[in-house]
Amino acid sequence: MKTLTQNFETKHNTAPFSQIQLADYKTAFEATIAQARAEIDAIVNNTDVPSFENTIEALDFSGESLDRLSSIFFNLNSAETCDEMQKIAQEVSPMLTEFSNDIALNEDLFKRIKAVYDQKDKLILTTEQATLLDKKFKGFSRNGALLSEEDKLKLREIDTELAKLKLTYGENVLAETNNYQLHITNEADLKGLPDGSKEMAASLAKSNGLNGWVFTLDFPSYLPFVTYVDNRELRKEIAIAAGKKAFQNNEFDNKENVKRIVELRHKRANLLGYESHSHFVLEERMAQHPDKVKAFLNDLLEKAKPAALKEFAELTAFAKELDGIEQLEKWDGAYYSEKLKQKLFSLDDELLKPYFQLEKVLNGAFTIAEKLFGIKFKEVFDIDKYHNDVQTFEVLDFQDELVAVFYADFFPRKGKRNGAWMTSFKPQHIKNGVNERPHVSIVCNFTPPTETKPSLLTFNEVTTLFHEFGHALHGMLANTTYPSLSGTSVYWDFVELPSQVMENWCYEPEALALFAKHYQSGDVIPQHFVEKIKESASFLEGMATLRQLSFGLLDMAYHGKSQTIDDVKAFEKAAFEGTSLYPDVEENCMSTSFSHIFQGGYSSGYYSYKWAEVLDADAFAYFQEKGIFNHEVATKFKDNVLSKGGTELPMELYKKFRGQEPKVEALLKRAGLV
Structure with missing residues (x-):
């Protein structure tokens, strides 16, 4: 237990993963929590007049050990979990919720904060200090500090229940995801599937003690299957399985959890005086x-819908011409999109993958x-890690001073949730x-190496790596005083700027020349491939935009007004x-796994x-204007965005x-929607 409650005697004070026992977490x-409580008590019981330093600053630096422990535990619960860890999460989540509520509803603490806040116009504060206050x-x-005692109690009850519901939802x-596998013994059923994906499926079958091939709902297994396998019935089977996660009226069903989460969120907002x-x-x-x-969403919808309808009609006509398909279904989308893309651009992920060896792509992002x-x-190889797959790096400036510690965890495994994300084991602060300096991690689920091939990425996986690396740069280059304003601690609709802007370099010949090299010959990706990648970047962009907007509109439908939801599926369908574009699939529901x-x-x-x-799009247009490696623009981006965290609006x-507010035109132009 001592391992987890003190400063770590490790290189750069990194987490000592190999020394941590699951049994130690709860204690x-x-x-x-007790230590953090004592720190709060010290602020509350300070007999000096409340000041920025003894109240606001002291509060921001309190609970450091607890924050560190929470980041280690919950990061591993996403990347390297097991039944025992999930059980501990169910036990400690209410403890943490109770503690944060104790702080949020601590009247004496709030009185001190309010005393400082009420005199803010007379205080001489930096922009960062004013933001923190x-x-x-x-x-x-x-969080309820202005509520009556009775309402504060209601708020606590809501927060405790929500914390548990969200955990249960994710576990379901x-x-x-883990409970489904498609086991195939007839190789003819895999016609169309690339060799690399087939090899991966054979390896998965072998590890499960089975003959043939096994496919799961993990993205590196699922996506190639629905994109390439000619057998339409099998594509339908796995697509429906993916679409009905937690919507099967079994012990893992999330319908009631969705309704209750939405209901409680609105109750909470109403209690706090919000509509x-x-x-x-x-x-x-x-x-x-x-x-x-x-x-904003409806404006984009209006601009994208004509393009989306036109693209869908073209895709439908193409499927009919190719295979006599009268009605495109959801399990046809990726398959015929890929076929049409190959026809229009002669561009196949399988042609590109040899140029995107994971190690080279990662080094390209570094360069x-x-x-x-x-x-x-x-x-470096002397920093502890939580799984053998994880790589560890020191990030240094040109004076060899430490900027950050960086962890990279790339391959799917049991106990690791789907998707890709960036996270932090220790925030930057002064x-x-x-x-x-911060300890930052990116976690992905990329195509793993096989016995005959290294990890070769699809172009989509390349952009995903750059996306998460952009988030990581936001964390690594942070340079603020206060931990709660550092790195990615920014407004939620600003946090995706550093990640999404980095994806743009994946389309630039000058950048691709640094890392897109054939894993066997070392040849740089041919220029005509680069041109095809750029051309195809806006391929079916109208449909892709409509899909993203549909998710945003569904989110707003659930949360934009207080309401009672009787039927989750019917509600989703209406949203x-x-x-x-595609016909509805009765047995599927997105909300239960959203x-x-x-x-x-x-x-x-x-x-x-x-x-x-x-x-x-607007930010990268500035880079394109001046040069994609322009030092002046990059420095402005680093100094005003990446290093500043949430210190200013x-x-x-x-x-x-940028010198101006962003304009939507750059996005519409890039997406080919104007």
């Missing part, structure tokens, strides 16, 4: 109001970061004159009405992907970088 949480005051007022999705959960959430976003989000932001990455909004932090925030696309930071 460690109890001890660090505002954030701390709102953190209390938005993971269980449903809906969205009104509450968006007060702390660039968008600020549900009406603005809905107008681009070095050219833009003056940092270098050095792989305390007692020492700039504590998708204006964006549907983890982004029901387990993650994207409720009333899914629109931010598109919002950030407007920002990133995002729009102010963006204008300091």
